[in-house]
Amino acid sequence: MTTLSTLNKFKKEGTKFTCLTCYDSMFARMMEKAEIDTILIGDSLGMVVQGHDSTLPVTVNDMAYHTANIARSNKHALILADLPFMSYVTLPEAVANSRTLMQAGAHVVKIEGGSELCELVTTLAQAGTPTCVHLGLTPQSVNVFGGYKIQGRGDEAADKLLADAKAVVDAGAALLVLECVPGALAKAVTEAVAVPVIGIGAGADTDGQVLVMHDMLGMAHGRVPRFIHDFLTDERNSAHSIEGAFALYQQSVREGSFPTEQHQFS
Numbered sequence: 001m002t003t004l005s006t007l008n009k010f011k012k013e014g015t016k017f018t019c020l021t022c023y024d025s026m027f028a029r030m031m032e033k034a035e036i037d038t039i040l041i042g043d044s045l046g047m048v049v050q051g052h053d054s055t056l057p058v059t060v061n062d063m064a065y066h067t068a069n070i071a072r073s074n075k076h077a078l079i080l081a082d083l084p085f086m087s088y089v090t091l092p093e094a095v096a097n098s099r100t101l102m103q104a105g106a107h108v109v110k111i112e113g114g115s116e117l118c119e120l121v122t123t124l125a126q127a128g129t130p131t132c133v134h135l136g137l138t139p140q141s142v143n144v145f146g147g148y149k150i151q152g153r154g155d156e157a158a159d160k161l162l163a164d165a166k167a168v169v170d171a172g173a174a175l176l177v178l179e180c181v182p183g184a185l186a187k188a189v190t191e192a193v194a195v196p197v198i199g200i201g202a203g204a205d206t207d208g209q210v211l212v213m214h215d216m217l218g219m220a221h222g223r224v225p226r227f228i229h230d231f232l233t234d235e236r237n238s239a240h241s242i243e244g245a246f247a248l249y250q251q252s253v254r255e256g257s258f259p260t261e262q263h264q265f266s
């Protein structure tokens with residue numbers, strides 16, 4: 001069973017670890033077999049499960065339902081669940097909604113933002129709820145960014161992201177996710193903080209990697225971002241199976257053969 005202590009140990013010894021999004025029981029069982037280290041019940045389910053154009057319509061009840069599906073079916077992975085859009089604007093709301101996700105089976109709640117989250121991170125930590133803070137391209141803010149764009153480019157933006165990362169870790173964040181930021185910035189953040197950092201489109205130097213499950217099974221629709229690799233049709237997946245794709249992802253991240261230069265932004 002993977003815990004936060006396991007991930008902290010991985011960071012100290014330089015062992016790379018995996019995370020995949022997952023939303024239902026059958027895939028959660030396959031991920032257990034492949035020994036995927038952590039599972040994220042991402043609010044990306046708004047797009048890949050519910051057919052919306054963004055994560056914004058996802059509700060706390062949706063998240064709790066899918067979190068419970070995973071918690072019943074996978075006893076190996078550390079389970080992270082997203083607090084969805086506008087469900088953590090006030091402290092009382094954030095605490096109540098975190099309780100719902102933790103009681104559904106999450107081990108960690110994930111929230112998007114920067115240093116403005118510090119008070120919430122500390123409150124939740126004191127209440128026994130570890131947080132994972134998602135920085136960089138935070139999809140809940142797509143309307144602020146004006147699209148899904150690389151973040152942290154240029155000195156000012158990079159300095160702000162690094163300062164935000166340090167602030168939330170000082171406030172008590174247990175994990176960070178960095179999405180779509182230049183590889184050099186992700187490396188600097190990973191080296192600057194004591195907690196494990198999980199990257200997506202953030203290069204090879206973060207402590208762990210996360211992908212949306214449907215994307216790494218070749219089911220991304222529309223333009224395929226450069227950080228995605230299709231592990232289902234990869235020739236090393238000799239069984240051509242979904243379980244084989246999960247196992248190949250686990251092996252590739254652990255041994256450092258994924259991601260490569262071609263998957264990262266500068």
Ligand code: KIV
Pocket residue numbers: 021040041042043044045082134177179200210212
């Ligand atoms: O919701 C999600 O799937 C995520 C990942 C892309 C990190 O936040």
